[in-house]
Amino acid sequence: MEPTKKFVSGDEAVAIGVKLAKPHVIAAYPITPQTIVVERLAEMVESGELESEYMYVESEHSALAAVMGASVLGARTFTATSSQGLLYMAEVLHYASGGRVPLVMMNANRSVALPWSIFGDQRDSLSLLDSGWIQVYVEDAQESLDMMLQAYAIAEHPDVLTPVMVNLDGFILTHTYECIEIPTSEQVETFLPKFEFANKMDINEPKNLFFSSSPEHNIGFKYQQHKAIENAKSVIEEIDKKYEAVTTRGYGGLVDAYKCDDADYIIITLGSITGLVRDVVEELRSEGQKVGVLKVRYMRPFPDEEIRAYTKAAKVIGVLEKDISFGYQGTVFTNVSAALRECDVQLINYVAGLGGKNIAREEIVHIYKELNDTENKSKVSAVKSQAVRFVGVEVPKDED
Amino acid sequence: MSRRKVDKTFKISSIKDLPCGTYGKAMQLTETMEGWRNEAPIIDEKTCSLCNWCYLVCPEGVIYQEDKKMKIDYRFCKGCGICAKECRKKCIIMEREEK
Numbered sequence: 001m002e003p004t005k006k007f008v009s010g011d012e013a014v015a016i017g018v019k020l021a022k023p024h025v026i027a028a029y030p031i032t033p034q035t036i037v038v039e040r041l042a043e044m045v046e047s048g049e050l051e052s053e054y055m056y057v058e059s060e061h062s063a064l065a066a067v068m069g070a071s072v073l074g075a076r077t078f079t080a081t082s083s084q085g086l087l088y089m090a091e092v093l094h095y096a097s098g099g100r101v102p103l104v105m106m107n108a109n110r111s112v113a114l115p116w117s118i119f120g121d122q123r124d125s126l127s128l129l130d131s132g133w134i135q136v137y138v139e140d141a142q143e144s145l146d147m148m149l150q151a152y153a154i155a156e157h158p159d160v161l162t163p164v165m166v167n168l169d170g171f172i173l174t175h176t177y178e179c180i181e182i183p184t185s186e187q188v189e190t191f192l193p194k195f196e197f198a199n200k201m202d203i204n205e206p207k208n209l210f211f212s213s214s215p216e217h218n219i220g221f222k223y224q225q226h227k228a229i230e231n232a233k234s235v236i237e238e239i240d241k242k243y244e245a246v247t248t249r250g251y252g253g254l255v256d257a258y259k260c261d262d263a264d265y266i267i268i269t270l271g272s273i274t275g276l277v278r279d280v281v282e283e284l285r286s287e288g289q290k291v292g293v294l295k296v297r298y299m300r301p302f303p304d305e306e307i308r309a310y311t312k313a314a315k316v317i318g319v320l321e322k323d324i325s326f327g328y329q330g331t332v333f334t335n336v337s338a339a340l341r342e343c344d345v346q347l348i349n350y351v352a353g354l355g356g357k358n359i360a361r362e363e364i365v366h367i368y369k370e371l372n373d374t375e376n377k378s379k380v381s382a383v384k385s386q387a388v389r390f391v392g393v394e395v396p397k398d399e400d
Numbered sequence: 401m402s403r404r405k406v407d408k409t410f411k412i413s414s415i416k417d418l419p420c421g422t423y424g425k426a427m428q429l430t431e432t433m434e435g436w437r438n439e440a441p442i443i444d445e446k447t448c449s450l451c452n453w454c455y456l457v458c459p460e461g462v463i464y465q466e467d468k469k470m471k472i473d474y475r476f477c478k479g480c481g482i483c484a485k486e487c488r489k490k491c492i493i494m495e496r497e498e499k
Contacts, residue, residue: 099422207424208428221421221422
């Protein structure tokens with residue numbers, strides 16, 4: 001059998017990817033812009049196309065708790081959420097990662113209230129960076145499908161056993177239609193074997209699940225969690241290579257670099273905005289400018305070594321993100337800065353696209369121009385350039 | 401009824417002894433709870449009619465019948481006093497324990 005092609009939205013691509021992984025239990029609460037994922041899965045279960053237990057729950061907190069319970073009975077599970085729903089799950093996120101439950105969840109990146117907004121930015125998932133989950137951010141519908149399958153392989157890997165959150169930019173990716181290639185069930189079986197959870201609850205071998213721990217040993221469990229996510233770095237690359245061998249599609253692991261090797265000016269991105277930045281890079285390269293774009297695919301584990309390696313030649317780096325940690329910087333910027341703390345390079349933080357504000361091609365061109373100008377300025381103004389810049393916000397002169 | 405044994409040999413010497421995640425054998429008891437107690441329930445065997453109500457209401461499951469007597473596994477009794485409060489014949493008293 002040959003892989004088939006289909007014209008689908010990012011949400012539908014996620015649902016197809018999940019179907020191929022054959023989860024035993026799905027529990028989710030609908031929220032824009034994730035809704036289509038769980039609608040499609042519910043239809044598949046209803047029609048018999050997917051043999052799975054679909055649980056209707058009263059909240060996101062219950063959805064995550066339900067799949068966590070099913071998972072320790074040995075089931076492969078799925079849940080999906082967005083924004084306020086993800087925040088409502090926050091308590092259970094820590095439970096799942098601390099319990100080393102290999103869950104897979106899709107999150108549609110959406111702004112968080114107030115002001116109320118259903119549109120996209122990445123403040124929801126980035127505010128939960130410390131919850132012990134692996135976080136991957138995808139760029140297009142094909143990657144959305146492919147990463148659902150890779151996410152199960154990563155989460156269930158014995159050296160990792162950590163839940164994985166697959167993030168899609170709300171609307172820009174979840175609701176945009178693209179032609180995707182769907183792997184055959186034979187390909188999926190080769191790539192993703194049936195999962196046996198070593199710690200699964202068994203009536204013949206009863207267990208004490210999700211216990212408490214004394215202060216003496218609690219930190220030991222946390223150390224193990226940290227090591228597991230560090231182990232995930234090599235596992236992610238290994239799994240991506242295996243996926244490429246089976247489907248011919250690979251994503252390069254923790255980062256995706258485009259024309260960074262000799263670039264003087266690099267923009268670091270997260271998620272679907274990368275496509276536009278890559279187009280601008282091509283345009284500026286044709287004019288002879290040495291520019292590049294480095295897409296961070298995983299925020300946890302964080303690709304510090306990869307960022308250092310790909311930005312060796314860079315003079316000025318702009319970090320473009322749909323996030324702000326109020327009173328400091330964007331979280332991606334803080335992480336990138338830490339990775340580059342001993343490197344001789346200037347960094348500027350560009351906060352853009354909050355609450356779904358469009359990021360225009362001209363704004364990307366302007367950022368590359370600013371990176372160029374920054375290098376030529378004196379040290380004093382370079383220090384000033386460290387400040388966070390809000391893209392597309394008219395700031396009065398006396399406030400700048 | 402068989403009472404649970406405490407595994408005194410259980411020891412975590414290094415991180416390698418910890419499980420991967422919070423999973424352990426069921427009923428693996430490594431310590432006793434008598435230190436939680438200020439008062440201990442004492443059953444008056446003469447008045448007790450073996451109704452087993454205390455067995456049913458004990459939240460810790462430490463009261464049991466053996467040889468036509470109600471007994472208490474004092475290793476795990478936390479001294480909550482529910483049995484004494486609930487006993488219809490008032491044959492359980494709470495007695496102050498000196499540490």
